[in-house]
Amino acid sequence: MNAVAIGPLVFDAERFAAIAGLVTFLGLTSFLAWRVDDKLARWSTWTAFSGVAGARAVHVLQHLDGFLSEPWRIFALWQGGFSWAEGAGAVVTMMVILFIRDRRLFTWAAASVVAGVTITGATAFLTLSRTHAPPPDVTLQSLTGDRITIGGGGRPIVLNLWATWCPPCRRELPMMAEIADGATGADFLFANQGEQSAQVDRYLRGQRLTLRKVVLDTQMTLSRHYSAVGLPATLFLADDGTVMASHLGEISREVLIQQIERLTDREGNLQ
Structure with missing residues (x-):
């Protein structure tokens, strides 16, 4: 899965690559501000803010109805949801402003941006998986007693790995249950990790959650x-069970829907 673990900290690989590039950019401009001109420090702070804020703002505007009902989610950056092309546009705008105001510093600033982009690309190359993992050769028992295999059913699958003790899992489950009820192009499969049926059933009943399919992966095979x-981890599987995309950590409604649309569009194009 596309993820990076550093001690107790776990990052989605794409977000880790973006963070690595941002840290490189800010670190280099801080050094240059000390050695060349302290104006670079202020410029880099505004540039970093503009890039991230711009990428987030465009995503929010594209899905404004959903964010208006829960405005606090605008700041839930850990859920994902950025339009990086627009973020890059904001960075270019800041470069143009610096070029107009102080061409002497433009070369140093451009070198910092190139360094940040290079580190982002290199980190992504090293951490993002280029292979599509096949489905596991395992049969799991559902909460209702049925035996279920992963993949091979002829339909795309959204596979969510979760546990009752996991706070972000508990936060996203009601939203995912709602999306699952209305999804027509993909099946949802909620695979509880490491817990017994009584504990899972008690939790779902206590929260009044109805999930389409819940399987018990007591050995955490998945x-x-x-x-x-x-946890949580959400995987988007093609109709043959191979992984087409993944998201580590709490996922937003918008990113979930976006990934489902990409998955079903791909399957439709292949038919």
Whole structure:
């Protein structure tokens, strides 16, 4: 799975690459501000803010109805949801402003941006998986007693790995249950990790949650198979069970819907 673990901290690989690039950019401009001109420090702070804020703002505007009903989610950056092309546009705008105001510093600023982009790309290359993991050769028992295999059913699957003790899992489950009820192009499968049926059933009843399909992965076979280093983890599987995309950590409604649309569009194009 596309994830990076550093001690107790776990990052989605794409977000880790972006953070690595941002840290490189800010670190280099801080050094240059000390050695060349302290104006670079102020410029880099505004540039970093503009890039991240711009990427987030465009995503929010694209899904404004959903964010208006829960405005606090605008600041839930850990859920994902950025339009990086627009973020890059904001950075270019800041570069143009610096070029107009102080061309002497433009070369140093451009070198910092190039360094940040290079580190982002290199980190992504090293951490993002280029292979589509096949489905595991395992049969799991559902909460209702049925025996279920992963993949091979002829339909795309949204596979969510979760546990009752996991706070972000508990936060996203009601939203995912709602999306699952209305989804027509993909099936949802909620695979509880490491817990017994009585505990899972008690939790769902207590929260009044109805999930379409819940399987019990008491040995955490799926977490090992997909190399999920944390929970929750959501995997988007093609109709043959291979992984097409993944998201580590709490996922937003918008990102979830976006990934489902990409998955079903791909399957439709292949038919």
